[in-house]
Amino acid sequence: MRVEQSFIPIRGVGEQTERKLWRQGITHWDDFHPDAVGSTTAERIESFIDDARERLAEGDSHYFGRQFPSEAQWRLYESFQDGAAFFDIETTGLDQRHDAVTTVSVRQGSETKTFVQDRDLTADRLRETFADADLLVSFNGKRFDVPFLQQSFDLDGVLERPHLDLMYPCRRLDLTGGLKQIEKDVGIERDRPDLSGQDAVRLWYDYQHGDEAAIETLVSYNREDVDHLETVADEVVTRLHESTVPDNCTF
Structure with missing residues (x-):
């Protein structure tokens, strides 16, 4: 829609x-x-x-983000999908005041970029990456990813744009249990289904202790989250459209 x-x-x-x-x-x-x-x-x-x-x-997505009620933000997706930034972060823990962001992956168009702490994960790179985004798309990003990024990189204004947090429309469709469970429910298969958020923390510390292969696995894990977000968004928006529009209406 x-x-x-x-x-x-x-x-x-x-x-x-x-x-x-x-x-x-x-x-x-x-x-x-x-x-x-x-x-x-x-x-x-x-x-x-x-x-x-x-x-x-x-192309003023901010206007429509203000006009549409929060429960209908999913309706912005099809109109602004081409300018959407799908993003996900990994951290050393759950406390934004004490834990650190280790990787950030952002998918725009057909390209996914991953930034790594102590390599290229900087406030300037993030500002540059999000600058032209019409719409942010995440899973639980409003409560987790955005506060972490704001705390760690002081991104005032950068992330203040329409944000489709898929966790909430997924709940409306009774898709629950976290992103990986939802991926299974909509038919998405992971390359490494054995990895979890806890593994992401372990992989970072393994890398810090000299295991170069660990950072490659962590980056792959983080990128897969982001790449699958687009597929989940497509499926969720399609289902919400079907459940919202009366059967006898043709769009």
Whole structure:
């Protein structure tokens, strides 16, 4: 579902009214006509569409991130997927005040970059990498990855952009148990299914003690998380679209 097919950002338009519009064949902003709803709501819809068209033409994802309710942020995905940054971090533990970020992987387009502590993992590299992202995509990134990155690299403003944290839409679909379990549930196979977050910590310390092979395994593990995020996002957004749109509506 693209943002142009949504009407819920408009004050006075909830899911019920939006479905009513869809059932009338109004499945895109271009299809809207004032007679479909009351005059006040029609004025609000037309005003929103006029503004939103300009913002979409400018690629202003921040505008839509502000307009769409939190539970509907997944609707931004299809419109801004080309400019999305899928990201994941590994750390030495769970406490952002005392533990350190060891690797950060970011996938944009068809390219995945991985930055490693004491090599190229710096605030400047992260700012440069996230600078042009229209949309952030993570799994539990709002509660874990973003606070860690902010604490460790002082990225004020850099990560303040629309953020699709897949953990929450996954829960709406009863996909639970962590990213690796969800990958299994949607049919994704891992190259190293035996590795876990605890292994990531161990691999880092093995590397610190001279095991060069350990950092290669850690980087591969972190990159696989990010590469699979895009597949999970595609599947989740498709399922949410199917569960949101009435059966008799054609988009």
